[in-house]
Amino acid sequence: MGQHPTTPQRPYVLLSAAMSIDGYLDDASTERLLLSNAADFDRVDELRADCDAILVGSTTLRRDNPRLLVNDPARRAARTLGGRSEYPLKVTLSASGGLPADLRFWHTGGAKLAYTTAAAAPALRAALAAVAQTEVVGLGDTVRLGELLDDLGRRGVRRLMVEGGGSVHTQFLAEGLADEVQLAVAPLLVGQAAAPRFVNPADFPGGSARRLRLLEARTVGDVVLLRYAPKESAE
Ligand SMILES: NC(=O)c1ccc[n+]([C@@H]2O[C@H](COP(=O)([O-])OP(=O)(O)OC[C@H]3O[C@@H](n4cnc5c(N)ncnc54)[C@H](OP(=O)(O)O)[C@@H]3O)[C@@H](O)[C@H]2O)c1
Numbered sequence: 001m002g003q004h005p006t007t008p009q010r011p012y013v014l015l016s017a018a019m020s021i022d023g024y025l026d027d028a029s030t031e032r033l034l035l036s037n038a039a040d041f042d043r044v045d046e047l048r049a050d051c052d053a054i055l056v057g058s059t060t061l062r063r064d065n066p067r068l069l070v071n072d073p074a075r076r077a078a079r080t081l082g083g084r085s086e087y088p089l090k091v092t093l094s095a096s097g098g099l100p101a102d103l104r105f106w107h108t109g110g111a112k113l114a115y116t117t118a119a120a121a122p123a124l125r126a127a128l129a130a131v132a133q134t135e136v137v138g139l140g141d142t143v144r145l146g147e148l149l150d151d152l153g154r155r156g157v158r159r160l161m162v163e164g165g166g167s168v169h170t171q172f173l174a175e176g177l178a179d180e181v182q183l184a185v186a187p188l189l190v191g192q193a194a195a196p197r198f199v200n201p202a203d204f205p206g207g208s209a210r211r212l213r214l215l216e217a218r219t220v221g222d223v224v225l226l227r228y229a230p231k232e233s234a235e
Pocket residue numbers: 016017018019024025026032035056057058059060061063064093094095096097098099116142143144145163164165166167168169171196
């Protein structure tokens with residue numbers, strides 16, 4: 001059956017996170033805590049290279065100031081040879097519109113997209129006016145993830161990698177919008193209540209007794225990679 005012509009095809013949504021054994025994405029200090037090992041960072045680089053777009057929440061941008069690039073030149077060359085952009089589209093979302101123009105996110109890689117509210121969009125557009133290859137999209141009174149996925153689908157994004165932080169992962173899972181989770185469990189105990197968690201409290205589909213389908217468990221050095229299909233329940 002074909003889709004209704006006005007219904008955009010939403011991208012496949014892959015959530016990717018590295019967390020400590022006790023469920024934290026970072027510690028509470030201002031320095032970013034490196035949870036993964038070199039082999040696992042390379043696995044993430046490959047995942048990025050396979051995606052059309054990478055999304056992160058704005059707190060992660062403000063706190064970690066990441067570049068969110070495909071680092072391996074051979075992977076970038078393969079993307080270009082295959083007719084894709086050298087880098088995946090970089091996407092962020094912010095209700096406040098408080099995204100400084102000097103973040104590395106804006107000045108590295110290729111095209112960038114920021115979703116915000118209709119009210120915050122004009123000021124953010126003005127703040128980012130001098131930043132190349134950047135578009136600000138205002139999506140009504142709040143940024144609904146379903147609408148964001150519809151818009152990305154209309155732009156031809158078929159595979160979206162969501163790299164956090166916890167607030168963003170929580171919403172995709174609670175709204176039943178994630179197709180896959182790739183969770184790298186690193187052998188660290190953070191133990192700080194103020195540190196950000198992989199997911200925050202939420203009403204997840206099916207409640208606390210529902211078992212998600214495990215797709216894979218494998219070691220990457222001292223990290224354990226777990227892959228789940230959150231839309232599917234275990235037998
Ligand atoms: N280990 C890992 O794999 C990993 C990966 C990424 C991040 N992290 C860590 O995660 C931490 C940050 O996580 P976090 O949960 O605090 O924040 P976050 O998810 O990175 O960002 C939250 C912010 O994103 C915006 N946002 C989220 N959902 C929105 C929506 N539906 N509509 C509009 N705006 C929305 C809001 O921005 P405004 O405040 O601008 O309104 C919100 O305050 C950092 O410490 C970072 O190091 C770890």
